Amino acid sequence: MKNILIIEDERDLAELVAFNLEKEGYRTVVTLDGTGGMEAARSQLPDLIILDLMLPGMMGTEICKVLKKSEKTSHIPIIMLTARGEEIDRVVGFEVGADDYVVKPFSTRELLLRVKAVLRRANPEKSEGKIIVIGQITIDTERHLVTIGDEEIILTTTEFKLLLNLAERLGRVQSRDTLLKNVWGYNYVGDTRTVDTHITRLRTKLGTAGELIKTVRGFGYKMEEM
Incomplete structure (x- = not known):
């Protein structure tokens, strides 16, 4: 309970x-x-x-x-x-x-x-763990752990899921509406600023590695290696 x-x-x-x-x-x-x-x-x-x-x-x-x-x-x-x-x-x-x-x-x-x-x-359903490495960023999906080099980056559950969603679709553009559905689990009607605010916080926490998250003006975001 x-x-x-x-x-x-x-x-x-x-x-x-x-x-x-x-x-x-x-x-x-x-x-x-x-x-x-x-x-x-x-x-x-x-x-x-x-x-x-x-x-x-x-x-x-x-x-x-x-x-x-x-x-x-x-x-x-x-x-x-x-x-x-x-x-x-x-x-x-x-x-x-x-x-x-x-x-x-x-x-x-x-x-x-x-x-x-x-x-x-x-509390996401457990799935087979995997390690995703993109540039300086390492994502351990089983341990819900993100590191840059030897430094652990403390992310909220939502920030982690947002980063993972972009990383698993490397190079593919995700619209704000798609990110709202995939990360938040339902639609925020007309409230896409939610995504923008979380992307800004996520980039800040990732430091220079945050540059891997690209803005696609007027549409959404994508993650790609430099």
Whole structure:
């Protein structure tokens, strides 16, 4: 049974989300402020966190940033839950490491679908492991490990899947819509900036090796050896 931590200061909404998740077979823990949520995330290490942006005690963006920088908690996927839907807020959420972003008001069905999709990305079906080497980058698919030379590069689950998707299709152009479907597991209607933001973060983490990821203007991205 998957454990989901809900960090949301609106008690009624938090309890409604918890009720619907439990109906789907998840175990939930609810905290109503940022400080308590941070403590719960560190002590309980849930399988997924639903995190409100505006919280008393500690902002959701700060919680996300701290958790994603810690080796102990960086693997935990986070869905940002907020009433603010401006594009800049979505970009900031992804930049601090959020795996998905849901704007209030939302339907319970939409949230459940996103929870399932994020958990599926975080826990992919096991397949035969392989080593992919492209330029300086080595990808160990079985260990979910990326290295450049002797240095391990810490990637989120989504960043790893995005890199692997491009690497396995070396030299082939992938449209933003295709990447959304293959990496995120469903379509973000009109929200292709999600891909752009994650590509930017991925290139930054890869350093000079990030130049292997090429932009195909007006269409998408591809990975090719230099």
